[in-house]
Amino acid sequence: MSSRESILKQVKANKPAAAPLPATLAFPPLPAADVLEKYVRIAEAVGTVVMQVESLSAIGAYLKKHYETPERVLNTVKGVGFGQELSGPIEDGHTLANLEMAVVQGTLAVAENGAVWVSEEHLPIRVLPFITEHLMLVVSEQDVVNNMHEAYARLDVSVPGFGAFISGPSRTADIEQSLVIGAHGPKRAHVFIVK
Amino acid sequence: MSSSTYIAPTDHAKAADKFMEDEERVNWHDKALWFIREKRDVASKQLPEWELLRETASQIKQNVLANLDTYLEQFEQNAKQNGITVHWAADAAEHNRIVLDIINKHGIQKLVKSKSMLTEECHLNDYLADNGIDVVDTDLGERVVQLAQEPPSHIVLPCIHKRKEEVGELFHKHLGTEKGASDPAYLTEAARQHLREKFLTSDLAITGVNFAIAETGGFVVCTNEGNADMGAHLAKVHIACMGIEKIIPKAENLSVFLRLLARSATGQPITTYSSHFHRPRPDQEMHIVLVDNGRSIQLGRKDFYNSLKCIRCGACINTCPVYRRSGGHSYHYAISGPIGAILAPNMDMKKNADLPFASTLCGSCTNVCPVKIDIHNQLYQWRQIIAKEGYVPATKAQGMKVMANVMANPTLFRVAGKSGRFMMRLAPGLASIKAVNPWAKQRDMPEAPKESFRDWYIKNKKKS
Amino acid sequence: MKVGLFIPCYIDQFYPQVAVATLQLLEKLGVDVDYPLQQTCCGQPMANSGFSHYTQGCDSLFVKNFTGYDYIVAPSGSCVLHIKDHLHDDKNQAAADQIRSRIYELCEFLTDVLQVKELQASFPHKVGFHVSCHGQRGLHLSQMSELNAEDFSKPGFLLSLVKDIELVQLNRKDECCGFGGTFCVSEEAVSVKMGKDRVQDHLEHGADYITGGDVSCLMHMEGILKRQKSGVKVLHIAEILNGQL
Ligand code: SF4
Numbered sequence: 051m052s053s054r055e056s057i058l059k060q061v062k063a064n065k066p067a068a069a070p071l072p073a074t075l076a077f078p079p080l081p082a083a084d085v086l087e088k089y090v091r092i093a094e095a096v097g098t099v100v101m102q103v104e105s106l107s108a109i110g111a112y113l114k115k116h117y118e119t120p121e122r123v124l125n126t127v128k129g130v131g132f133g134q135e136l137s138g139p140i141e142d143g144h145t146l147a148n149l150e151m152a153v154v155q156g157t158l159a160v161a162e163n164g165a166v167w168v169s170e171e172h173l174p175i176r177v178l179p180f181i182t183e184h185l186m187l188v189v190s191e192q193d194v195v196n197n198m199h200e201a202y203a204r205l206d207v208s209v210p211g212f213g214a215f216i217s218g219p220s221r222t223a224d225i226e227q228s229l230v231i232g233a234h235g236p237k238r239a240h241v242f243i244v245k
Numbered sequence: 246m247s248s249s250t251y252i253a254p255t256d257h258a259k260a261a262d263k264f265m266e267d268e269e270r271v272n273w274h275d276k277a278l279w280f281i282r283e284k285r286d287v288a289s290k291q292l293p294e295w296e297l298l299r300e301t302a303s304q305i306k307q308n309v310l311a312n313l314d315t316y317l318e319q320f321e322q323n324a325k326q327n328g329i330t331v332h333w334a335a336d337a338a339e340h341n342r343i344v345l346d347i348i349n350k351h352g353i354q355k356l357v358k359s360k361s362m363l364t365e366e367c368h369l370n371d372y373l374a375d376n377g378i379d380v381v382d383t384d385l386g387e388r389v390v391q392l393a394q395e396p397p398s399h400i401v402l403p404c405i406h407k408r409k410e411e412v413g414e415l416f417h418k419h420l421g422t423e424k425g426a427s428d429p430a431y432l433t434e435a436a437r438q439h440l441r442e443k444f445l446t447s448d449l450a451i452t453g454v455n456f457a458i459a460e461t462g463g464f465v466v467c468t469n470e471g472n473a474d475m476g477a478h479l480a481k482v483h484i485a486c487m488g489i490e491k492i493i494p495k496a497e498n499l500s501v502f503l504r505l506l507a508r509s510a511t512g513q514p515i516t517t518y519s520s521h522f523h524r525p526r527p528d529q530e531m532h533i534v535l536v537d538n539g540r541s542i543q544l545g546r547k548d549f550y551n552s553l554k555c556i557r558c559g560a561c562i563n564t565c566p567v568y569r570r571s572g573g574h575s576y577h578y579a580i581s582g583p584i585g586a587i588l589a590p591n592m593d594m595k596k597n598a599d600l601p602f603a604s605t606l607c608g609s610c611t612n613v614c615p616v617k618i619d620i621h622n623q624l625y626q627w628r629q630i631i632a633k634e635g636y637v638p639a640t641k642a643q644g645m646k647v648m649a650n651v652m653a654n655p656t657l658f659r660v661a662g663k664s665g666r667f668m669m670r671l672a673p674g675l676a677s678i679k680a681v682n683p684w685a686k687q688r689d690m691p692e693a694p695k696e697s698f699r700d701w702y703i704k705n706k707k708k709s
Numbered sequence: 710m711k712v713g714l715f716i717p718c719y720i721d722q723f724y725p726q727v728a729v730a731t732l733q734l735l736e737k738l739g740v741d742v743d744y745p746l747q748q749t750c751c752g753q754p755m756a757n758s759g760f761s762h763y764t765q766g767c768d769s770l771f772v773k774n775f776t777g778y779d780y781i782v783a784p785s786g787s788c789v790l791h792i793k794d795h796l797h798d799d800k801n802q803a804a805a806d807q808i809r810s811r812i813y814e815l816c817e818f819l820t821d822v823l824q825v826k827e828l829q830a831s832f833p834h835k836v837g838f839h840v841s842c843h844g845q846r847g848l849h850l851s852q853m854s855e856l857n858a859e860d861f862s863k864p865g866f867l868l869s870l871v872k873d874i875e876l877v878q879l880n881r882k883d884e885c886c887g888f889g890g891t892f893c894v895s896e897e898a899v900s901v902k903m904g905k906d907r908v909q910d911h912l913e914h915g916a917d918y919i920t921g922g923d924v925s926c927l928m929h930m931e932g933i934l935k936r937q938k939s940g941v942k943v944l945h946i947a948e949i950l951n952g953q954l
Contacts, residue, residue, distance in 0.1 A: 052333070053333045053334060053339060054333035056335060057333055057489065057535075057537045057541060058314050058317065058318065060537075060541035060542070060544075060545075061313045061489070061537075061541045061544060062314040063545070064542070064544040064545030064550075065310060065311055065312070065313055065544055066307070066310055066311050066544070066547070066550055067311060068311050068312075069304070069307040069308050069310075069311045070308060071304075071305060071308040071495075072301050072308070075294075075297070075298070075301055075501060077294065096513065096514065096517075143478055143479050144479060147445055160515075162504070162514060163504075163507075163513075163514035163515035164514065164515075165519070175478075176478040176526060177474070177475070177478035177479055180471045180475050180478065180518075181478075181479075197504070198499070198500035198501075198503055198504050198515075199497075199500045201500065202496060202497045202499060202500045203497070206496075207461070207463070207496050207499075207521045207523070208458075208460075208461035208462075208463055208496060208523050210523065211327075211522075211523050211524030211525070211526070212478075212520070212521065212523065212526075213521045214518055214519060214521060215515060215518070215519040216518055217514070217515050217516070217517050217518075218517055219517070220469065220470055220517055220518070221469050221517055222385045222386075222433055222469060222470050223469075223511070224385040224386035224389065224402065224403070224404055224433075225389075225404070225407075225409050225412050225429040225432055225433065226277065226407075226408065226429060227277045227280060227281070227402075227405070228409075228429040228430075230429050230430050230433040232434070233385060233433065233437060233469065233470035233471060233472070234383065234437060234441070234444070234471040234475045235470065235474070235475065235517070235518070257896070258895060258896045258898070258899075261896060261899045262897075262898040265899070265902060268902075271902060275906070279881070286854065286855070289857050290857050292857070293857070296857055296858065564855065566884055566885045566903050567887075567896070567899050567903075570899050570902045570906075571896075571899050601759075602758075602759075602895060602896075603896060604889070604892070605842065605885050605887060605888065605890075605892050605900075605903075606757065606842070606843075606889065606890075607842035607846065607885035607889075608846035608847065609842075609846070609853075609855060609883075609884075609885070611846075612846065612853050612855035612856055625756075625757065628757070628758065629756075629759050629760075629761050629762070630759075631759055632758065632759025632760050632762075633759075637758075637759060641891075641895075642760070645755050645758055646763060648754060648755060648763075649755050649760065649764060649766060649767060650766070651749075652749045652750040652752065652754075652755070652764075652770075653749070653765075653766025653767045653770055654766070654770075655746075655747040655748070655749055658718070658749040683893075683894040683895075683897040684893065684894055684897075684932070685932075686897060687897070687901040687905075687933070688901060688904070688929065688932030688935075688936055689935035690932065691723040691928050691931065691932070692723075693723070694722075694723065694726070696725065697721050697722055697725055698716050698720065698721045698729065699716075699721055699744075699746060700725075701725050701728075702728075702732075702744050703746070706732070706744070
């Protein structure tokens with residue numbers, strides 16, 4: 051008997067009595083303004099810089115003002131107008147080893163934890179939001195949801211081959227529990243909420 | 246790295262005694278973990294629905310365990326359809342062989358690995374090292390203990406037992422940081438540079454799995470550092486290793502688990518990265534190894550199967566007043582603390598017979614557990630089994646027999662009481678040890694009263 | 710109402726004054742109390758050490774002693790919890806079950822059954838209350854800090870009825886003291902360290918007395934206090950509520 055069969059057989063023989071899957075949890079929706087306020091508060095608490103902007107071009111204007119080197123910025127969001135614009139896929143992630151900044155479209159943002167869902171659908175290559183030193187996420191205001199229940203209700207996470215909730219810059223507290231921002235992923239993270 | 250030179254302790258109490266030699270370190274260790282427990286309390290109290298989430302998570306896991314065979318098959322089928330290769334391993338040895346075969350097939354000599362308690366359980370690192378493979382753990386805490394040639398002392402915080410000066414010393418030796426430097430930010434930056442080079446030059450990445458979704462054939466990996474993603478997305482081959490109990494039915498169930506996991510673990514609302522893998526990149530090979538290694542046996546133990554609900558958040562460990570004062574290595578099992586103490590006897594009852602006794606049964610672990618495992622009841626139940634199987638010291642068993650006889654017989658009880666402090670005498674270990682009475686080593690004995698309550702009652706109260 | 714008083718073995722032997730206070734307090738509140746003279750122990754020391762299979766004799770004796778009372782009351786949350794969860798008698802399980810449903814820890818008996826709203830007691834001292842785990846997490850005598858649930862405390866309520874008492878706040882309001890039955894000797898180092906830390910919390914907050922509902926925990930902390938030559942004393946809550954010191 052293969053291990054597969056022996057495992058399945060033993061599991062089947064030993065499993066506990068039937069138990070139903072509980073119903074999906076849902077909570078009363080929050081007013082949009084409250085959701086947005088909550089998002090900003092919590093995202094900032096986890097180390098994200100949140101900017102509320104009128105338009106995509108306002109992001110470009112902001113970046114121009116604060117960052118001088120558009121050559122080292124990879125911009126994958128059309129309409130931002132800053133950095134090296136890119137539309138097609140990237141073949142090899144290793145070429146991004148020294149990337150300073152990436153501008154990436156997020157699908158939705160979650161107020162309760164500051165996270166943004168980023169998926170392959172909007173990525174030229176999977177490693178991009180992790181390898182860049184500074185991550186700029188762009189989310190539309192109407193795509194900010196209250197909690198994870200609402201997020202999963204709106205997403206089909208199995209459509210893209212890869213997707214992730216990203217909340218803030220990478221971090222570790224492994225050395226004596228002191229929080230250090232910038233472990234292996236980005237050292238800084240911005241989220242632009244576009245009206 | 247060659248096989249570890251670390252020598253595991255075999256007895257919790259002895260190891261705890263040793264850890265206690267440096268009381269200042271114990272105080273620090275206790276405070277560091279209590280601080281995390283407090284953060285968990287704050288985070289959980291911000292959600293009015295917290296207890297409902299725990300109950301729901303527990304019920305989802307109950308459903309998983311009750312249908313584990315069908316969910317596993319469903320997962321396998323969907324994962325295959327997604328282009329993922331699925332392997333089955335009955336035990337640790339088979340798991341390690343499968344991983345090595347994949348590595349060898351690609352002629353790979355070095356790889357990066359993110360946190361996976363399963364691979365710790367299987368001692369994969371030692372096995373691969375013995376087969377000439379260079380494994381680099383990329384979680385900062387895991388890298389620290391790997392350089393120190395020690396196992397992790399905590400499932401979420403692998404080097405929580407190490408002071409920053411010790412980390413500084415290790416990094417000075419292995420990564421060339423400045424001598425005496427111990428600033429966590431400086432050391433973290435050094436590790437970032439050191440490990441980035443490893444990510445960029447490794448063709449194979451191993452990750453753990455936090456959740457695997459039966460309905461979609463995908464899996465989720467949670468980290469704060471981004472190391473699982475850096476490894477997996479840059480490598481040509483990604484191997485994800487998981488225990489068979491990591492299955493959940495549907496993607497939407499993740500909402501419940503991801504709300505609970507990080508809040509329970511560190512008090513964060515979510516880990517920085519919750520990465521959902523469903524298909525390999527076009528230029529990539531993706532493998533999943535489904536590992537049993539004793540789980541299907543535990544599944545059949547009616548008092549213990551729900552330990553398989555564990556999502557490895559570490560909350561029970563952080564809150565455990567014993568763990569905080571004895572350190573993770575005192576548990577001499579890959580998973581330390583209360584949850585380790587109920588999992589370990591399933592693997593080897595004799596070797597781990599001491600672990601269910603390394604608890605006061607205070608019950609705090611059960612209360613923090615996000616999937617409501619009745620951990621302290623299981624500790625109690627394991628004690629019964631272990632004693633019956635005869636895995637307790639003979640002196641203790643004898644003492645208990647005497648005590649049981651005395652307690653069953655009121656006359657004997659009174660005689661024993663009068664002959665002085667029988668409780669203390671009967672306590673296991675006391676009778677046989679002349680020089681040291683463990684109670685009195687650091688505590689005074691209670692003063693003997695003139696009369697027992699019963700004597701007083703007969704004198705003063707007894708009607709008739 | 711007829712109450713059977715259960716006095717755990719170590720209270721009988723080492724802390725008879727706690728039993729006296731419990732008896733007097735109940736009688737003051739008008740309860741008809743009987744103390745079965747053939748009682749010994751709840752069986753917990755064996756069971757928690759893994760030897761529940763040795764406790765049949767002790768269990769049967771308990772059933773014999775306490776059958777027929779309307780309530781059984783004991784000044785120990787730990788022993789009460791053990792009886793509630795584990796009392797077993799092959800020959801008379803119905804009687805055992807009845808006892809399990811009728812046994813109360815002293816404080817919960819006062820608040821839930823007698824519904825005490827006032828007490829004639831005064832204790833003009835700074836007091837730290839030690840929450841014992843089995844009473845709290847097992848019997849739910851007070852809310853557990855781990856849960857997201859409304860705060861309450863049955864012993865806390867009773868202490869609030871005592872005149873002039875000053876309760877001190879603790880850093881860790883419900884951390885285990887480390888007694889743990891045979892744990893206190895088999896894991897001596899950890900047990901003592903936990904006890905020292907617990908005592909320290911009370912000392913830091915200026916307590917002159919440490920009180921609680923379980924003599925086992927108090928005995929452990931008292932042993933540490935005495936070894937430290939501290940002037941801080943321990944008292945069972947019954948002694949304070951009884952107001953007869
Ligand atoms: S047993 Fe519960 S609290 Fe402990 S690690 Fe597992 S899920 Fe977390």
